[in-house]
Structure formats: structure tokens, C-alpha cells
Amino acid sequence: xxxxxxxxxxxxxxxxxxxxxxxxxxxxxxxxxxxxxxxxxxxxxxxxxxxxxxxxxxxxxxxxxxxxxxxxxxxxxxxxxxxxxxxxxxxxxxxxxxxxxxxxxxxxxxxxxxxxxxx
Amino acid sequence: xxxxxxxxxxxxxxxxxxxxxxxxxxxxxxxxxxxxxxxxxxxxxxxxxxxxxxxxxxxxxxxxxxxxxxxxxxxxxxxxxxxxxxxxxxxxxxxxxxxxxxxxxxxxxxxxxxxxxxx
Numbered sequence: 335x336x337x338x339x340x341x342x343x344x345x346x347x348x349x350x351x352x353x354x355x356x357x358x359x360x361x362x363x364x365x366x367x368x369x370x371x372x373x374x375x376x377x378x379x380x381x382x383x384x385x386x387x388x389x390x391x392x393x394x395x396x397x398x399x400x401x402x403x404x405x406x407x408x409x410x411x412x413x414x415x416x417x418x419x420x421x422x423x424x425x426x427x428x429x430x431x432x433x434x435x436x437x438x439x440x441x442x443x444x445x446x447x448x449x450x451x452x453x
Numbered sequence: 454x455x456x457x458x459x460x461x462x463x464x465x466x467x468x469x470x471x472x473x474x475x476x477x478x479x480x481x482x483x484x485x486x487x488x489x490x491x492x493x494x495x496x497x498x499x500x501x502x503x504x505x506x507x508x509x510x511x512x513x514x515x516x517x518x519x520x521x522x523x524x525x526x527x528x529x530x531x532x533x534x535x536x537x538x539x540x541x542x543x544x545x546x547x548x549x550x551x552x553x554x555x556x557x558x559x560x561x562x563x564x565x566x567x568x569x570x571x572x
Contacts, residue, residue: 340525357529359501394454
């Protein structure tokens with residue numbers, strides 16, 4: 335039951351596309367992740383995902399359009415929907431998602447992070 | 454699958470202690486709420502709650518201490534733990550919590566909000 339400072343947590347790591355666990359709320363984790371460049375097209379069969387931008391700006395690409403998400407904005411990607419986050423510059427994002435969520439969803443590649451660090 | 458601007462949502466209402474639903478992620482709601490003054494001592498038997506301050510500053514009182522939570526900070530209150538949020542000035546807070554969560558937990562009084570508006 336301690337206050338968590340989000341910027342202080344982001345200062346603890348520099349890797350991109352490697353979510354860190356900041357806390358748990360019921361069956362969900364709150365995660366911090368830095369995006370830069372393109373991720374990978376994927377979907378999650380059973381999990382919705384929330385992306386809240388705290389610094390920078392990202393584009394969430396869908397097959398039929400894309401959404402810009404800037405600081406103080408969030409987007410919720412429903413389960414089953416193919417998506418790919420893209421960040422032209424480094425972007426800091428809070429994730430709120432089910433504990434079972436794998437970052438690359440239905441895809442396994444070099445970006446897949448099955449074990450996440452708690453920071 | 455639209456981008457949600459948090460400040461734009463907070464501009465839509467002025468009541469205190471009346472959470473509004475901004476979105477759903479799996480079994481959780483994302484809510485916006487404005488705090489001012491003291492709430493009520495309560496706990497939730499089965500639900501953890503996350504409070505993320507976006508503007509202002511609050512104190513989360515526990516029976517044995519209190520935590521200051523400012524902009525860009527959050528606190529997670531585990532199920533079963535008695536707490537009372539206090540905000541000396543108006544404070545805007547994002548909540549992440551199970552859909553089943555009642556704002557006053559085990560207490561029912563004039564602050565209880567069984568039906569929440571989606572904005």
C-alpha cells in the first residue's frame with residue numbers, strides 16, 4: 335500500500351517492448367512499457383488490453399484504420415482484434431491487462447516476453 | 454476502438470464522489486472520479502482498487518498511516534483493507550477496478566452510487 339510514482343518506474347529501465355509489472359489489481363497487472371518503432375501484428379483470443387500513454391505518442395494500427403494516442407490518452411483494444419502498436423519516437427505506456435496476457439498474443443517471435451520482471 | 458482523452462472526459466462532469474465509466478477491460482471498469490473533501494471509511498471484501506491521480510493531490514488514509522498520491526502517481530488498495538480517500542482540493546482520479554466494485558464498499562450511505570453513468 336505504497337504510492338507508486340510512474341516516472342520513477344520508467345527511469346528504472348531502457349529496453350523497448352519489454353513490459354515490467356508495477357502492480358496487480360484483482361486478475362490484472364499494471365505494466366510499464368517503452369515503445370519505439372513497430373511491434374508485430376497480433377491479437378489476443380481472450381483478453382482486452384488497455385494502453386495509456388504517459389509520454390510520447392503512438393499509433394495503434396488496426397487492419398482498417400489507425401488511432402493516434404498521445405499523453406493523457408488511452409485506447410482499449412478488445413479481444414480478438416488484430417492490432418500493432420507503432421511509435422515513431424520513444425513512447426512510455428501504462429498497460430492494464432489480464433495477468434494471462436502475453437505481449438505478442440497469438441504470435442511467438444523474438445519480441446515475445448513470457449516472463450516479466452516486477453519493478 | 455477509439456482514443457479516449459482523459460481531460461476531455463473530466464470536463465464533462467463536475468460532481469464529486471460520483472464515478473463515471475470510461476471503458477471496460479475484461480472484468481474491470483476504467484472510471485473517472487473527482488474527489489473533494491473526505492469520503493467515508495470502508496473496505497471491499499473481494500476487490501482490489503487502483504487510484505491514479507491525474508490532477509490535484511489526494512491522501513489515502515489507512516487505519517495506521519496515510520499515503521500522499523499526486524499527479525502521475527497511483528496507489529493500489531488491496532481487498533479487505535479499510536481506507537478513506539481525502540482531497541483538500543479538487544482532485545481528478547482514474548480508477549481501475551472490478552466491475553462488481555461499489556464505491557462505498559461495505560458501507561451504504563448518501564455517498565453510495567449503485568448505478569454509474571457511462572460517459
